[in-house]
Amino acid sequence: MANIIKKCLTTAEQLSFSSITFPMIGTGNLGFPKAVFAKLILSEVFKFSNSTWMKILQEVHFLVHLDDDEGCQAFLDLFTRRLSRNPKKDRILRVGDTQGVFKTLTNHKFTTYGMRIGAITFQVAIGDITNESADVIVNSTTRMFNLKSGVSKAILEGAGQAVEDECAVLATQPHRDYIITQGGCLMCKIIIHVLGENDVKETVCCVLEECEQRKYTSVSLPAIGTGNAGKNPTRVADDIINAIVDFAQKHSTPTLQKVKVVVLASELLNAFCDIMKKREVSMSPILQCMFSETAFSGLYKQPPIMHGISTRTVEHNLLSTDYSSEGQNYAQETRIADEQEEDRRDDIPENWTDMNQQLTCVIQLQPGQSEYNMVKDKFFQTCHSYRIEKIERIQNEFLWQSYQIKKKQMDIKNGLTDNERILFHGTDANSVPHVNQHGFNRSHAGKNAVAYGKGTYFAVDASFSANDKYSRPDSNGRKHIYVVRVLTGLYTLGREGLITPPSKNPYDHTDLFDSVTDDIQHPKLFVVFFDNQAYPEYLITFRC
Known part of the structure; x- marks a missing residue:
């Protein structure tokens, strides 16, 4: 696969083409893992962009079908990791309007913002929480744990009758203002049902500690209390992020790695984004902005400030992920500057000898x-x-x-x-x-x-x-x-x-x-x- 990608890039350069688009090669009937393909093609593109003889090719696009959630997420995760790698060595890239780090998009269902909080990857996204794949899903409900409206209704119906029955039994027993049930038909191991009326920060702190004690690595939660409990979205966003900051300060190397908030409305997304932007500006040492993707025209008047990886400048290296569905095209464009592929990955065995860029x-x-x-x-x-x-x-x-x-x-x-x-x-x-x-x-x-x-x-x-x-x-x-x-x-x-x-x-x-x-x-x-x-x-x- 690496040779195929390299040959395509070389051929495009030799033919004096300025751009090239790759589909998800081999990930269909051939069963090539999508995450592996995404990682491989990014690696090959960066290697090619660093070659001294490259003069013509300026744009590389990755074409992913809009309904291919796994493929889209594979690229988003890679962009997230690349922009968060070695934050102490990275400098901030300030890019003008004409070369935005992330281009403003419209009608894009993959709407994800994120930041690094200590060892935790924090993300907020528009979506359906019942479609999330995580160790833990959080349900914001009422004191009887039977709320059948809004997100809670979707979670209970998605989980199935057995989970509803379990909630009914546990609600009558002593509990700590939250109960834990099986995941049922959802793509999670457990569901933690919390009270939307309670203090959001304390609730999220309890959820994170519960995840850590049970050795879970990921949790997805709604914007707790913004529905039936009527809490202010901005206050909720601030409380959730504060809880994660407290957790990250307490646990330097936690088992829990990813916390994701899934919201239904752009207003809620904007509330989280505003808080995250303020956190970035505050330059708190525990916070590192790691990923930002806009999906609503006018959400940002100026391109966001991003952290980049620096050692040498690549003047023309435009990475793009394209999506198409029913004749509509969408594009996420990332202008990468001061980028260089790292020879050593974080998860390479410690006993390995330096490979000197050999495969x-x-x-x-x-x-x-x-x-x-x-x-x-x-x-x-x-x-x-x-x-x-x-x-x-x-x-x-x-x-x-x-x-x-x-x-x-x-x-x-x-x-x-x-x-x-x-x-x-x-x-x-x-x-x-x-x-x-x-x-x-x-x-x-x-x-x-x-x-x-x-x-x-x-x-x-x-x-x-x-x-x-x-x-x-x-x-x-x-x-x-x-x-x-x-x-x-x-x-x-x-x-x-x-x-x-x-x-x-x-x-x-x-x-x-x-x-x-x-x-x-x-x-x-x-x-x-x-x-x-x-x-x-x-x-x-x-x-x-």
Whole structure:
């Protein structure tokens, strides 16, 4: 995919084109992860923009369908992270009217503002809270927890009758002015029902602490009290942000990472935006403005002040995300100045060696190192009769990022399930360069085994993979086994002919198991069907 993007950019430059538009390549029937694509294309565009020979190409547009929520959010999240990275090193970009950091939009359903408050990403957006995907959704209601009007009605009806029944029971029991129910049919783990009449700041403080105690990472809430309780929107916005500031000061490294307020009306959105602008101007050390997108003409008379990433100026690098629906076109344009792609990502393993801008590195470990001994000991648990020649660490940033995104998705989906295992995969010498560069490709399924499905097979014990059938010796008698991080997640018994894991929900055939195995109680092997569910962490070269 990186080569495709690079080739397109190069061709556009060679043909003296000033702009190019990319769709979400491969994210449809091919199933390429949208978040990975967004991250990859931004990375390639910034690398290309930093090349010394680029002269003509000035604009890069990303085309995302208006109904593609996941695709839109993938780009918005990336813009958010890019503009918030290394805030202490960043300087403020002041951009004139003709080169606004964010162009004013109209009729855009993705209306999101945000700022960094300590370790918390705070966002406010126009939308339907019942469509939110978060660990926790907050419902603002009355003392009997049965308010059936406005947002509360939508939440209760969306969650289903079981949640309403649970509210009725808990309302009659002692509580701390809020109750907690299951998420029901909503895309959350729990719903916290709070009293809209109570002090908003105290209420939000309680919600955030509850999330932290339960180890939840995200929460979505309405503008508490602005409906039936009739509270002033500006005061509510100020109280909510004050509560988050207090929480961030108390918890420097919280489990909770994201707080999102979802509102229905532009008036409420404007109230939050006004407070956020004042906070930015106040230059409070705990606040860092990180993202701003306007969707109503005239909301800002002047372009907002944004934080940028600085080391060298890229004079013509206009990133744009375009949306189209029923003949209407929308565009979010971001003028990036003083931008440079960072070589090291925050989530790259600490033990990795500097890659010097290479995409893939193979680092040989030295005998006696703790890392070497850890891999050796795991291998020798079942392969003590073999002799190790070398152990190498595979450093492939793109494969690692893709794997981590999948892991985060699975951790959210499965809750407390231990989704990751360290397994083994035997291969031949000819396959090693391909695996190091591209990972485990399921298109090669069936090369050695298909009894439990047409996926990629991984063994619990190294001795299984050490069989000559799987790790065939080369002409010098050397054999190769990968030590692999595998996202096995929730698994079931495999069978021949499977091309995806079976459905685990009879009422939703898209709700699949994460992997399959040969024996549910005592598994000896696992099969995964998606390439980003496994990362080849170490390669062991050995012989008899």
